[in-house]
Amino acid sequence: MALYEFTAKLGTGEEQSLATYRGQALLIVNVASKCGFTPQYKGLQALHEEYAPRGFSVLAFPCDQFGxxxxxxxxxxxNFCDRSFGVTFPLFGKIDVNGPDAHPLYVWLKQQKGGLIGSGIKWxxxxxxxxxxxxxxARFAPTTKPEGLSRDVAALL
Structure with a gap:
């Protein structure tokens, strides 16, 4: 299976084919609104704004599996993402990233790049x-701030 064969529901409920993003570099992130890392939305939005004109997008997948x-x-x-961070990148519907109900995209992503202590998403x-x-x-830990990914993103564009 390849990335562009997957679909996922947007937060609006519409089914979105990831083929829509063919030819773009992507940063796919599982997100949460009440996490210590939630301020990273600001850095994700900054990356999206800086590099979208060159063929880049952040794809955010809310998940309630951690805490x-x-x-x-x-x-x-x-509403929270718009009000708090002015998010303009795609927000998908809430999904699971681990376990028997993990979204097929995340099953595939974890197969492509395991983490330091196994393939499961840790947070x-x-x-x-x-x-x-x-x-x-590449796969980056939750502690990796989006601001630190600028060089990696630019290298793919």
Missing amino acids: RQELGSDQEIA NFTKFLVDKTGLVR
Whole structure:
């Protein structure tokens, strides 16, 4: 399976084919609104704004599997992201990233790039950097701030 064969529901409920992003570099992130890493939304938005004109997008996937830090509905999550961080990158509907109900995209991402202590997602704001051909090039821990990824993103554009 390849990245562009997956679909996922946007926060608005519409099914979105990831083929829409063919030819773009992507940063795919599982996010949460009430996490110590939530301020990273600001850095994600800055990366998106800086590099979108060159063919880059952040794709955010809310997830409530870590510390119950994403309790809201998809609409509440979108309102929070807009109000708090002015997010303009795509926000998908809430998903699971681990376990038997993990979204197929995340099953695939974890197969492509395992983490330091296994392939499972350990916490919110784990990041996968994907090149313009749909290959996963890097995986970054939640502690890696988006501001520190600028050089990696630029190298793919």
